[in-house]
Amino acid sequence: MSDTWIILGATSSIARTTARRLAENGATLLLAGRDMVDLEATAADAKARGATAAEAVAFDARDPATFQPILDRAAKEDGTLNCAVFVGSMPEQSEIDANPALLDGVITDSFTGPAGFLQRLAPMMEERCSGTIIGLSSVAGDRGRLGNYVYGGAKSGFTTYLSGLRNRLARSGVHVVTVKPGPVDTAMTWGLDALPFMTTPEKVTDDILKAARKKKNVVYTAGIWRLVMLVIRAVPEPIFKKMKI
């Protein structure tokens, strides 16, 4: 009997390195996302690297009809059920400013979609009295700023949601980890201007799984971001509103 992990947004860079590590530890993986051909490749790779089983399942944060089949599939697995959430989208803020209709999609992908899924998953995990939920939020959610306040707003909502979910599930022995990565060297940041304290998906995976093992509640990765955000949050609003960071 192996641990089962639902990976939401399994085509993302960090999801892939995390799935790979879980596979090496013999987990059963349900790889959820939209690009089924790519998910099948990741599933095959996971099996080759030691996963007990790995399966691609269709998931679209913007289509709640895709949620239940995944939960039904997960219910068939005995033992500990876990979920890691890597979904989200981050168009340039300028694009959203030019086309306000884009806002809904960002909020759905980065907050309400995954929260809607977790809301349905929570009772199953409560019933089993075990398991871990890893939610990938962002340092962008710690304070709204000029450069990406819609994405930041969505992630801020997701962070708050995870905090409440942790409060609820702790009573049943289910642990919730909130992960706040700074910039990571992935397809999402490739070719953008140089970003500070850039880390790698492999390092983020290390940090995430260590946090889950040690039952940490909120983890920043790279760790320096805890300090950076402490400073940024401390800047008084009258000053902050004039800053451009």
Added chain:
Amino acid sequence: MRWKSDTYTGWGRALSAAGEKARPERQNHLAAIAASEPAPAIGNCRSYGDACLNDGGKAIDTTKLDRILSFDAETGMVEVEAGLTLGDLAKIYAPQGWLPAVMPGTGFATVGGAIAMDVHGKNHHNLGSFGQHVEDITLLQGDTERTITAKNKALFQATIGGLGQTGIISKATLRLQRCKGDVMMVTERRAEGWDQFLDLLDRSEATYTVGWIDATAQGDKLGRGILEEAETGAGLVPAPKKSKAIPTDAPGFALSKPIVRTFNEAYYRRVPASGRTVVKPIQDFFFPLDRIHDWNRLYGKRGFHQFQCVVPIAEAPALRAMLDLIAQSGLASPLAVLKRMGPGRAGYLSFPMEGYTLAVDFPNSTEARKLITRLEEMTTEASGRIYFAKDALATPERVQAMYPDLSRWQKEVAKADPGGALATDLIRRLKLRDPA
């Protein structure tokens, strides 16, 4: 697909390129780039010279496409994405009793790169080159994806060892080789001089055979070194030694003559005169230098060159003369390898030929470049050839004469990539695609 401006180098760091790179993570993203903005594919840039460079142009980094797509435990047939490294492949399958049939000296080489260079390993005398164990290759040619096998004769032979010029290699199926387990039994013994070394190489019946040669020893000691013969085995695996990194460029004197001489003396004497047998984890035997990340920084900012040639058996005296010249120059680093090659080769531009191959690293300098030019001349006189994966200095005329099947390769490449979108710095420097 976003492009990122970057300055990058080959492993030797003597040459560099500035240009834009894409790094797709999905096959359909790679296919979209191949269709709209085709550019040469590069892997981990373990080629020493400019085979992996496209100065002023674009390049597609395939290292994130590194998944295993299928494996047949009966036949050992494994389909992988082109960016998977051979080190990963060995690490995953050795415990299950399979190894890539051919592994070069670094585990960081990707499958795509190993095909494009038709690399060889320490078992070339037994199993031939990498390309001889490739079942099929998936190529992206513009908006066309095609999977080719040995049945596609000319295109297959133009692709293996073909320097990436027939299309972007996106996937491949390899035939893995059975192995006994993931440890190596390695017998090391001294060769006191050139003649004894060749004799030991000729008589070796081991699956894996390689020689370290002291490229600074002169006189009676010319050609002395250590012969390593190895077999795979099962048993308790000693834990691989932890990897270390070279944090910064080393100063120029780090590889000066007295230091190299002293190091080589000690390295030679480390093996007792009577020889010894040791057990090593496979990666320590196949990829001894991979444990030291970025070891190329030991050569400092100026970078280094590796000279590698192969000459026919009968031309062994010419190779001895080259080694003599190298020893007299005092320019060599401790990294020098002598090996006997079999006839195995799979492509028109494959490097191997039956004979002896010598590879020596030199810190980059005017004298070293001059010496390498002279060594290339001597290689030509000896009917030998030099290796594109290592070369950064050769001239078109001399190299073209070393590859008799060049015109057949050119014919296929002209059909496969008529616009020349896949040309690299090496292709342009050596005018490989210009019809004679």
